[in-house]
Amino acid sequence: MKSRQMVLKSxxxxxxxxxxxxxxxxxxxxxxxxxxxxxxxxxxxxxxxRGRMSGVRSYADPAELGKPVPGEVVGQVVASRSSVHKEGxxxxxxxxxxxxxxxxxxxxxxxxxxxxxxxxxxxxxISTAVxxxxxxxxxxxxxxxxxxxxxxxxxLFVSAASGAVGSIVGQIAKIxxxxxxxxxxxxxxxxxxxxxxxxxGCFNHKGDLAAGFRKHAPKGIDVNFENVGGEVFWKCYxxxxxxxRIIVCGGIAGYNGPGENAPxxxxxxxxxxxxxxxxxxxxxxxxxxxxxxxxxxDVSAWIRTGQLRYREDIVDGLENSVTAFQGLLQGRNFxxxxxxVTSDPTR
Amino acid sequence: MKSRQMVLKSxxxxxxxxxxxxxxxxxxxxxxxxxxxxxxxxxxxxxxxRGRMSGVRSYADPAELGKPVPGEVVGQVVASRSSVHKEGxxxxxxxxxxxxxxxxxxxxxxxxxxxxxxxxxxxxxISTAVxxxxxxxxxxxxxxxxxxxxxxxxxLFVSAASGAVGSIVGQIAKIxxxxxxxxxxxxxxxxxxxxxxxxxGCFNHKGDLAAGFRKHAPKGIDVNFENVGGEVFWKCYxxxxxxxRIIVCGGIAGYNGPGENAPxxxxxxxxxxxxxxxxxxxxxxxxxxxxxxxxxxDVSAWIRTGQLRYREDIVDGLENSVTAFQGLLQGRNFxxxxxxVTSDPTR
Numbered sequence: 212m213k214s215r216q217m218v219l220k221s222x223x224x225x226x227x228x229x230x231x232x233x234x235x236x237x238x239x240x241x242x243x244x245x246x247x248x249x250x251x252x253x254x255x256x257x258x259x260x261r262g263r264m265s266g267v268r269s270y271a272d273p274a275e276l277g278k279p280v281p282g283e284v285v286g287q288v289v290a291s292r293s294s295v296h297k298e299g300x301x302x303x304x305x306x307x308x309x310x311x312x313x314x315x316x317x318x319x320x321x322x323x324x325x326x327x328x329x330x331x332x333x334x335x336x337i338s339t340a341v342x343x344x345x346x347x348x349x350x351x352x353x354x355x356x357x358x359x360x361x362x363x364x365x366x367l368f369v370s371a372a373s374g375a376v377g378s379i380v381g382q383i384a385k386i387x388x389x390x391x392x393x394x395x396x397x398x399x400x401x402x403x404x405x406x407x408x409x410x411x412g413c414f415n416h417k418g419d420l421a422a423g424f425r426k427h428a429p430k431g432i433d434v435n436f437e438n439v440g441g442e443v444f445w446k447c448y449x450x451x452x453x454x455x456r457i458i459v460c461g462g463i464a465g466y467n468g469p470g471e472n473a474p475x476x477x478x479x480x481x482x483x484x485x486x487x488x489x490x491x492x493x494x495x496x497x498x499x500x501x502x503x504x505x506x507x508x509d510v511s512a513w514i515r516t517g518q519l520r521y522r523e524d525i526v527d528g529l530e531n532s533v534t535a536f537q538g539l540l541q542g543r544n545f546x547x548x549x550x551x552v553t554s555d556p557t558r
Numbered sequence: 559m560k561s562r563q564m565v566l567k568s569x570x571x572x573x574x575x576x577x578x579x580x581x582x583x584x585x586x587x588x589x590x591x592x593x594x595x596x597x598x599x600x601x602x603x604x605x606x607x608r609g610r611m612s613g614v615r616s617y618a619d620p621a622e623l624g625k626p627v628p629g630e631v632v633g634q635v636v637a638s639r640s641s642v643h644k645e646g647x648x649x650x651x652x653x654x655x656x657x658x659x660x661x662x663x664x665x666x667x668x669x670x671x672x673x674x675x676x677x678x679x680x681x682x683x684i685s686t687a688v689x690x691x692x693x694x695x696x697x698x699x700x701x702x703x704x705x706x707x708x709x710x711x712x713x714l715f716v717s718a719a720s721g722a723v724g725s726i727v728g729q730i731a732k733i734x735x736x737x738x739x740x741x742x743x744x745x746x747x748x749x750x751x752x753x754x755x756x757x758x759g760c761f762n763h764k765g766d767l768a769a770g771f772r773k774h775a776p777k778g779i780d781v782n783f784e785n786v787g788g789e790v791f792w793k794c795y796x797x798x799x800x801x802x803r804i805i806v807c808g809g810i811a812g813y814n815g816p817g818e819n820a821p822x823x824x825x826x827x828x829x830x831x832x833x834x835x836x837x838x839x840x841x842x843x844x845x846x847x848x849x850x851x852x853x854x855x856d857v858s859a860w861i862r863t864g865q866l867r868y869r870e871d872i873v874d875g876l877e878n879s880v881t882a883f884q885g886l887l888q889g890r891n892f893x894x895x896x897x898x899v900t901s902d903p904t905r
Binding site: 491498 | 609616784787788791792806807808809811812813820821822823824825827828829830831832833834835836837838839840841842845
């Protein structure tokens with residue numbers, strides 16, 4: 212039995228290039244006791260993966276050269292020596308960028324949220340288990356309900372508003388009775404965010420940001436859910452209200468390396484924190500496993516009632532994963548980005 | 559009756575210069591009902607005053623041209639038409655940089671903490687009412703007990719460790735059972751911080767900061783009480799532990815304007831917050847009036863028992879206030895900086 216694997220050949224410098232990766236076939240050994248074999252249906256592509264490719268340990272182990280890039284998948288159990296998951300079951304698993312992977316039940320590879328979990332295809336399309344009902348949705352939920360102290364009537368801003376996390380953040384904020392505004396990278400995305408998702412405002416992050424904040428948040432920003440960093444972060448910083456909270460979830464604008472030299476903003480940062488008694492808080496979903504049951508219950512219900520919508524951007528073929536990932540880092544995807552590695556037997 | 563006033567002639571650019579100020583005499587009109595006349599004994603000089611001189615409204619009204627620089631004093635009531643404070647009483651009042659000022663009881667000039675308060679010369683030297691038992695001590699207490707969630711056994715770092723706020727922060731941290739380390743600007747100050755104040759370590763902020771953190775905080779920093787900003791802030795940022803808290807109280811290194819262009823640190827900031835789930839929180843003492851009674855009770859007791867020590871740097875003469883303030887911005891003072899405007903009748 213062979214697994215097709217997209218392995219890392221070299222640690223990318225700047226934007227990952229096709230030459231940093233290689234598509235190989237690797238043998239899969241026989242199953243031991245309590246092991247299952249999972250065939251990848253959907254591979255989740257997420258911005259955090261860029262950090263894993265740096266060869267540096269941060270909050271998680273880095274990707275290793277010659278091994279599949281780490282990542283979570285939705286897959287189907289195709290062989291099992293476990294009583295927990297039987298052949299034919301759908302699961303999420305931290306298999307990485309490959310078509311087949313063995314997992315031992317009870318052993319967590321990767322981050323806490325990457326543990327093997329059963330997926331019920333009756334509840335929602337199985338792809339959502341790595342999207343709105345998976346890590347990105349859980350991240351949005353944890354940020355808003357766990358960290359932000361968002362109150363009805365307040366204004367929340369989220370960058371990458373049409374993305375897998377941002378789209379959920381804004382809709383949850385609305386459900387909580389707050390105003391939600393955001394930025395996105397195209398007119399089509401902006402129309403989706405204000406139309407289908409029901410945000411109170413959305414503007415282009417490539418346009419005049421200060422003007423966008425003045426227009427869409429005339430009373431200032433109470434909560435910034437930060438996904439992007441760069442100038443969007445700083446212009447939002449200028450717009451923060453007294454006692455505002457900044458949830459730092461990502462900074463994709465800087466993932467490929469630092470920008471040019473810039474004015475020293477240390478005093479702007481510290482002065483703003485003091486004068487407006489801001490709180491900035493880093494968010495990692497792994498700290499919020501205690502909220503997972505609440506998240507699944509609430510978000511499943513909101514999807515059923517139509518209060519919460521999502522959009523998927525599905526690319527076919529593991530061989531296209533690198534191009535798709537480059538697009539993710541450049542904002543070319545529209546909705547939660549997935550690679551369909553093998554056909555989805557439920558659709 | 560005349561008041562000697564140090565008034566602002568122009569908004570300083572960069573380091574305030576003597577030419578930005580002028581010493582004048584101004585008439586003091588007769589007292590109205592509920593008014594008192596306060597003769598300044600000690601004028602408190604504090605770093606926050608630089609911000610007031612910018613002509614820009616931040617969390618407080620800016621200093622006005624032609625008016626005394628705002629500030630708190632310890633003084634004696636020399637005339638009274640109030641039943642609350644009688645002639646001879648000592649009070650703190652937000653008189654500004656001048657020798658005599660009228661105040662109406664019940665009317666707060668300046669910040670919340672600047673309201674008129676009675677000072678009992680039997681409890682401690684009256685000068686401490688604007689130092690260890692006044693705004694700087696209250697700030698330290700609010701930061702540690704109100705915001706930092708400092709736990710026994712954790713390591714706290716404070717910049718400007720021999721200063722009015724920093725010296726109290728570290729000693730309170732020790733009383734709470736934490737380790738306290740800091741930086742100061744001279745060997746004499748360092749010896750005072752580790753000797754008399756009992757910090758666990760102190761190093762020179764002009765030296766090799768990364769080496770200082772490695773040596774004195776081998777297990778990293780759990781709480782940074784930030785007074786200085788600049789490179790000290792960023793090197794401490796590198797040393798922060800997972801779930802660390804950064805209390806931002808000041809950034810004196812940047813008060814005279816931004817530094818040179820520097821590498822863009824936005825990604826370092828956001829990446830650190832996420833990977834280590836840091837919290838950064840701005841601190842203004844005016845938010846913590848509810849802790850004032852606790853602060854006065856605890857700190858008074860710790861002074862009596864000798865658990866908490868303080869040091870004052872007293873400059874004589876209102877005419878020397880500008881030079882003294884320049885020294886404060888450059889770290890030339892050693893202990894809480896006061897200008898003795900008129901002689902202290904209690905000493």
